[in-house]
Amino acid sequence: MPMKEQESSTKRRASGFSLPELLVSMALALIALLVIGSVVLTNDRFQRATIGTSDAQTTGSLALYAIERDARMAGYGLANSNALGCSPIQYYYSAGGAGCGAECYSRPANAASALPDLGFAPVVIENGAAGAPDAVTFAFANPRGRVIPGTLKEDMSQPSAELRMEEITGFGVNELIVAFQPGVGCALMQVTQIQGASAQRLLHDAGGGIPYNPDADSSLFPTFTKGALVFNLGRPIVRRYDVANAQLRIVDYFSYASPTALPTFNTGAEVLYDQIVDLQAEYGKDTDNDQVVDTWDNVTPAPGSADWLQILAIRVGVLARSRDEARPEGGACRATTVLPAWEGGDFALPGGVPSCFKYRVFETVIPLRNMIWRES
Structure with missing residues (x-):
């Protein structure tokens, strides 16, 4: 082969892809990208769903x-x-115990109370x-024990007076109770002491570490009389x-x-x-x-x-x-x-x-x- 023809052939081989070949390759690549993108989007949509x-x-x-x-x-x-x-239940709560004012009372004692209403x-x-x-x-x-309500056998002399019960079986210290009487309403109290034997009394004294009982001298709780029911909420x-x-x-x-x-x-x-x-x-x-x-x-x-x-x-x-x-x-x-x-x-x-x-x-x-x- 003559030297000139050999050099020309070598140059053609070294020149790479032609323009039409590049355009076809790019078109195929774009089609592949579109297919892949469509598959990814479809998969993402189904995955989200x-x-x-x-x-x-x-x-x-x-x-x-x-x-x-x-x-x-x-x-x-x-x-x-x-x-x-019975609603709302009258209750008192002070994290520090007694000594709190009207703001620690729920309705109806404090008509402007921020405490939520609780119903029986x-x-x-x-x-x-x-x-x-x-x-x-x-x-x-x-409750740990009693479920059925007890009954007061004597009138309370004041809101902080002890509850003199017909019997006290099943009540426990630090349990919460609710006293109820038609025409009086219902009130939540914390049992602080139980006197058994012949006394049959539930005490709900105020003091430090007793957040649900108000001070005796300023209590806004109602006073219950003989026949009132006392529920043990525990x-x-x-x-x-x-x-x-x-x-x-x-x-x-x-x-x-x-x-x-x-x-x-x-x-x-x-x-x-x-x-x-x-x-x-x-x-x-x-x-x-x-x-x-x-x-x-x-x-x-x-x-x-x-x-x-x-x-x-x-x-x-x-x-x-x-x-x-x-x-x-x-x-x-x-x-x-x-x-x-x-x-x-x-x-x-x-x-x-x-x-x-x-x-x-x-x-x-x-x-x-x-x-x-x-x-x-």
Whole structure:
């Protein structure tokens, strides 16, 4: 081969890809990137949907379980036909013991009290305005011994006077009790001493380390007379559930540092579960006294009303939301296009529908067994 032809061939081989070859290669690479990107985006969308649904399933189930657990115990030691619905319970709380003024009294003694109202009832539903989430409070006694109420055998001479009982079996020192009498109301006290034998007295003295009893000289508590009932709450459980900022919260009014410690009165809410956007509840009422629920509503009976005896169950609906929004397809949210519903009606969604979030509904009917088996 001549030298010139050999040099020309060598140059062509050393020049690399031609322009058409480069363009074809770039086109193939771009197509591959588009395919890979589409696969990644599709996978991410399905992953978000799967994880979001799983999160809603888990948190919704746990939220409903927590509420149901307390609902099943509601009314234990409280479901007495005579005292049921007494509200508000008169109580006093001072972390340092006696020596506090009117600010340490609840209503009705202090009409401007910042302390929450507590009722002598197994469950109280606070209906949210205009479809807003409800709040539900459950209460039950937790005594070491006695469950049935005792009876005063003599009048109290003053609010701080000892309680002279027919008998005192089952009451314990440092347990909380509630005295009740029609026309007088109900008051919470802390037992500080028990005098047995022939005395049969429960003392509720004031002093340091006794946060629930006011000073004797300035007590605003009512005075009870012979025949008043005295309920042994022991270490009571009173819990309020509500929803705020897409979180299920709980207020444990009586919190315990240890199994033997006195309860600390607490009004601070703690977050139980995130992504819970609604809580709705209704009473199940037996309006014709045949032991069968025939009416469901969220109307709380008036304090002391006989209508409290009609409440035999509650039904609860919880709405859980996915953690992440589903990315809009074509610019429109289609994850939820109709309002989620439960047996009591439609839930109200933050922002309405359509929504980019996915929702799961959890609901149940809970018999209030302590109301069904209550003492007449």
